[in-house]
Amino acid sequence: MRKYLSLCFVLGLLICGMGLFIAYADPFTEADLKKWNEAFMAAVKEGDSLFHSSKLGKNSVSCDMCHPHASNAHPETYPKFQKQIGKVVGLREMINWCIQNPLEGTPLAADDPKMVALEAYITYERRGVKLEPGKH
Amino acid sequence: MKGKMTRRTFLKTAGALTAAVAFPVSRVEVALGQKPGEKFTFAYISDSHITQIKGTEFVRNFDNGLKKAVVEVNFMDPKPDFLIFGGDLAQLGKKEEFEHGLEMLKDITVPIKWVIGEHDYYLDLGKYWQEKMAPLYYSFDHKGVHFVVLNSILTDDDWTHKRWPTPEERMLQMARLDNPNGSPFMVKEDQRAWLKKDLAKIKQESPLVVLSHSPLYKIFKPWNFWTDDAEQVQAILNPFKNVKILHGHVHQVLYNQIGNLTFNAFMATSWPWPYVTTYSQLPNKMPALTVPMNRADPFKERDGTGWGHIELPAGIAHHYELWENPARVVQKTPGMKQPEDTQYQFPGKRISPQKHY
Amino acid sequence: MRIGGKSMRRIQVVLLFLLVGTLVTYLWAAETPLGLPPVPIPSDNPQTPEKIALGKRLFEDKRFSADGTVSCATCHDPQKAFADGLPTSEGIKKLKGTRNAPTVINATYYDSQFWDGRRPSLEEQSKDPLINPIEHGLPSHAPLLEIIRKDGSYPSQFQSVFGVAPQQITIDHVAKAIASFERTVVSGDSPFDRYLYGGDKTALSESAIRGLEIYRTKGRCQDCHAIGQTNATFTDNKFHNLGVGFKRLGSRAVQIANAFRKAKQEGKDIDKAVLGDQEASELGRFVVTLRPSDIGAFKTPTLRNIVVTAPYMHDGSIQTLEEMIELYNKGGESNPFLDSGIRPLNLTDQEKADLLAFMKSLTSPQFANVVQSTRKE
Numbered sequence: 001m002r003k004y005l006s007l008c009f010v011l012g013l014l015i016c017g018m019g020l021f022i023a024y025a026d027p028f029t030e031a032d033l034k035k036w037n038e039a040f041m042a043a044v045k046e047g048d049s050l051f052h053s054s055k056l057g058k059n060s061v062s063c064d065m066c067h068p069h070a071s072n073a074h075p076e077t078y079p080k081f082q083k084q085i086g087k088v089v090g091l092r093e094m095i096n097w098c099i100q101n102p103l104e105g106t107p108l109a110a111d112d113p114k115m116v117a118l119e120a121y122i123t124y125e126r127r128g129v130k131l132e133p134g135k136h
Numbered sequence: 137m138k139g140k141m142t143r144r145t146f147l148k149t150a151g152a153l154t155a156a157v158a159f160p161v162s163r164v165e166v167a168l169g170q171k172p173g174e175k176f177t178f179a180y181i182s183d184s185h186i187t188q189i190k191g192t193e194f195v196r197n198f199d200n201g202l203k204k205a206v207v208e209v210n211f212m213d214p215k216p217d218f219l220i221f222g223g224d225l226a227q228l229g230k231k232e233e234f235e236h237g238l239e240m241l242k243d244i245t246v247p248i249k250w251v252i253g254e255h256d257y258y259l260d261l262g263k264y265w266q267e268k269m270a271p272l273y274y275s276f277d278h279k280g281v282h283f284v285v286l287n288s289i290l291t292d293d294d295w296t297h298k299r300w301p302t303p304e305e306r307m308l309q310m311a312r313l314d315n316p317n318g319s320p321f322m323v324k325e326d327q328r329a330w331l332k333k334d335l336a337k338i339k340q341e342s343p344l345v346v347l348s349h350s351p352l353y354k355i356f357k358p359w360n361f362w363t364d365d366a367e368q369v370q371a372i373l374n375p376f377k378n379v380k381i382l383h384g385h386v387h388q389v390l391y392n393q394i395g396n397l398t399f400n401a402f403m404a405t406s407w408p409w410p411y412v413t414t415y416s417q418l419p420n421k422m423p424a425l426t427v428p429m430n431r432a433d434p435f436k437e438r439d440g441t442g443w444g445h446i447e448l449p450a451g452i453a454h455h456y457e458l459w460e461n462p463a464r465v466v467q468k469t470p471g472m473k474q475p476e477d478t479q480y481q482f483p484g485k486r487i488s489p490q491k492h493y
Numbered sequence: 494m495r496i497g498g499k500s501m502r503r504i505q506v507v508l509l510f511l512l513v514g515t516l517v518t519y520l521w522a523a524e525t526p527l528g529l530p531p532v533p534i535p536s537d538n539p540q541t542p543e544k545i546a547l548g549k550r551l552f553e554d555k556r557f558s559a560d561g562t563v564s565c566a567t568c569h570d571p572q573k574a575f576a577d578g579l580p581t582s583e584g585i586k587k588l589k590g591t592r593n594a595p596t597v598i599n600a601t602y603y604d605s606q607f608w609d610g611r612r613p614s615l616e617e618q619s620k621d622p623l624i625n626p627i628e629h630g631l632p633s634h635a636p637l638l639e640i641i642r643k644d645g646s647y648p649s650q651f652q653s654v655f656g657v658a659p660q661q662i663t664i665d666h667v668a669k670a671i672a673s674f675e676r677t678v679v680s681g682d683s684p685f686d687r688y689l690y691g692g693d694k695t696a697l698s699e700s701a702i703r704g705l706e707i708y709r710t711k712g713r714c715q716d717c718h719a720i721g722q723t724n725a726t727f728t729d730n731k732f733h734n735l736g737v738g739f740k741r742l743g744s745r746a747v748q749i750a751n752a753f754r755k756a757k758q759e760g761k762d763i764d765k766a767v768l769g770d771q772e773a774s775e776l777g778r779f780v781v782t783l784r785p786s787d788i789g790a791f792k793t794p795t796l797r798n799i800v801v802t803a804p805y806m807h808d809g810s811i812q813t814l815e816e817m818i819e820l821y822n823k824g825g826e827s828n829p830f831l832d833s834g835i836r837p838l839n840l841t842d843q844e845k846a847d848l849l850a851f852m853k854s855l856t857s858p859q860f861a862n863v864v865q866s867t868r869k870e
Contacts (some may be wrong), residue, residue, distance in 0.1 A: 046238065052312060059196070060189050066434070068359055069313035069417070072410035072493070081722060084435045086708075086715040088722075100711065102197070102434060122344055129416050200833070204786075211747050211785040213754075236692040435716040438833030459786055460833060 047121025067109025070125035077135040179445040182222025182384035183404030186237040199403035205443040210286035222384030222402040223253025223349035253349040254289040258310040288348035295319040318362040343378040343449035356412035391476035392423035408440025430489035528686030548674025559630030568594040575803040580809030584628040591774035595807035604730040608807040617671035634664040678858035704851025732778040732790035736826025801863040
């Protein structure tokens with residue numbers, strides 16, 4: 001009987017422990033969501049600003065001159081075979097291609113916060129459109 | 137030899153008479169008292185956006201577009217009657233940009249008729265333009281066609297005179313197409329009154345061409361593909377039976393028919409704007425009629441740019457000279473209800489680059 | 494309807510030809526070299542071993558020229574990578590033309606033939622040089638057909654391949670045979686092919702690997718000299734103006750083009766004009782389309798075997814690949830009709846060297862030992 005009770009006790013502890021563990025796995029709150037969304041929107045705002053500045057290139061051309069509101073950029077189709085580059089690439093490779101070619105600038109490093117900001121802005125302006133990776 | 141010519145001429149006349157009887161189109165024309173006037177062609181170059189980087193350094197891409205258009209217009213044989221410049225010669229309305237643009241245009245061998253664009257206007261409110269190019273709005277006649285040039289890119293007085301601290305800031309704000317701080321274009325009351333007066337002496341059957349920089353109808357307000365008082369302007373034009381409205385600003389193949397009014401957009405020599413349907417977050421009024429131009433390859437900086445020439449007056453035949461692409465013709469012959477692309481209008485005839493946006 | 498014995502036999506022969514043709518074509522397709530797409534075979538000219546052999550014989554026959562010295566192989570010499578190593582080619586009596594002889598290797602992948610694409614197929618192309626006064630110089634195709642009909646073995650070859658009697662042999666039969674032979678002149682399996690399509694990561698040097706990356710990005714080569722995901726023809730089959738040779742037109746370009754346009758509308762022969770008249774030659778694709786934006790535009794050639802097919806460009810004016818890279822690096826030769834994909838590249842010396850290394854990797858093994866003997870003009 002005691003053995004049985006001990007077993008129950010240990011099992012009970014285990015279950016409680018697990019319960020506690022589950023309850024705290026990713027316990028984000030509404031306040032967290034708000035905070036993280038603000039961080040994201042700050043990146044979108046920075047990307048918006050870079051997109052409309054003429055500072056990414058050397059010839060004063062800015063991205064919005066061919067892509068007002070980041071239109072016609074198709075972020076939902078990446079990765080895909082990019083004709084101009086001759087291989088399958090992600091969105092940031094194409095962003096860099098545009099910076100190097102129509103904007104005659106220097107490409108950004110893949111982990112440059114500016115690159116993340118640009119991607120945030122471009123995808124944000126295309127929110128809600130279904131993914132179609134690989135589409136030309 | 138002379139005998140032969142007489143027989144041929146006789147046959148030609150007989151054929152024409154037979155055709156006139158057989159085709160109701162000609163009968164309708166004759167019934168309306170509309171004499172088909174002498175056909176003529178004019179060329180246009182538009183939206184060159186010459187941009188100064190610093191000093192004598194200009195954006196090479198846009199310079200190349202204007203240069204190329206000038207050479208090709210001069211290549212036309214026979215020559216066009218005149219050239220229309222559709223607006224936005226300069227990018228930020230600077231004297232240096234105008235002068236650089238005029239330097240490239242000086243090789244044009246036919247008279248130039250000027251239409252002002254917002255990039256030309258908002259730095260000095262049209263001062264340079266009126267001194268060196270043309271009045272802001274005016275009219276002229278050519279071979280029986282009455283041409284009216286409007287300044288359609290005005291905006292409200294507050295935005296124009298009070299909102300911005302400097303003319304340069306105002307120009308920069310206007311230069312950004314997708315500007316949330318922008319203000320819609322308008323023709324405004326003074327010009328509308330002038331237009332009414334100017335058209336008072338024109339017969340309703342006479343061919344009328346209205347030139348403006350921005351489209352005189354409503355397509356997409358966030359990009360100012362829009363005229364706020366479009367309905368009022370259209371109301372002044374509606375009584376006329378043969379009206380073509382030609383405009384720049386949109387940098388793309390675009391055409392539409394609203395009532396009696398046929399709209400045709402000029403190509404830009406500088407860069408293409410995307411179609412308004414490519415911005416998914418807001419609704420738009422893209423004309424269903426337009427067959428889009430082929431999707432551009434940004435590797436070729438001239439893809440999506442070009443110039444054109446237009447044949448008048450009974451119908452309109454708009455020849456789009458699209459660089460890096462086959463040419464396209466959008467026409468509305470007498471009897472047609474609306475303009476159509478001569479090759480691609482029917483959905484079954486479209487090709488992938490026109491559908492795959 | 495009863496089919497008579499003779500007709501039955503004819504039907505059987507035709508079916509046999511079709512079977513052999515299909516088999517041969519299948520075998521040919523199965524043997525497409527690494528890095529190449531299948532050879533496009535027109536439905537009205539299937540490949541057969543006999544036709545190919547006949548075509549090769551015709552290709553090398555010097556009797557098909559006014560003075561008996563020129564065959565197709567004169568300017569398209571198999572020993573010289575099917576070109577001739579000259580800036581511009583020389584025909585009968587060493588008469589000089591205006592254009593550099595393109596190699597026949599992989600020419601089957603072009604949608605049109607000649608530098609200005611004025612002929613749509615290998616068949617159509619093969620007929621023109623025979624009657625051009627500065628190439629083979631024959632007054633018409635008739636003398637050639639006479640030689641064939643009177644030859645000891647051509648008639649039986651034509652009979653066997655096309656089923657025609659000597660008097661029924663036409664220039665189109667000749668053209669088909671020559672084209673068939675040319676369709677076998679294909680080469681892939683270069684170090685580049687083995688690296689990109691064969692999975693051999695050791696096939697290219699470090700420098701050439703960097704060169705491939707530059708080709709796709711800063712060098713801006715990819716868009717016209719296309720490399721695909723599973724094969725590479727290195728051409729977009731379009732026409733582009735680099736400004737090479739444009740100075741021969743200079744400020745009179747529009748005048749010259751206008752005069753040519755009028756002449757063409759009055760029936761002027763393009764083939765004779767572009768090879769005989771320097772200025773007409775510089776008009777490029779314009780002579781076909783009459784569009785001003787095509788003035789000075791020439792077809793994108795393949796880059797395969799580029800090392801062994803010097804000199805370069807439609808007028809053979811570029812002697813070395815180093816000069817070629819310099820031309821592109823500076824943004825071509827400025828002129829009003831310059832292709833809008835051409836611009837200054839600002840390559841570093843290292844990048845130029847890497848690009849060169851990459852281009853050297855495009856030579857197929859069977860042409861690796863071709864000796865270049867480029868003569869300066």
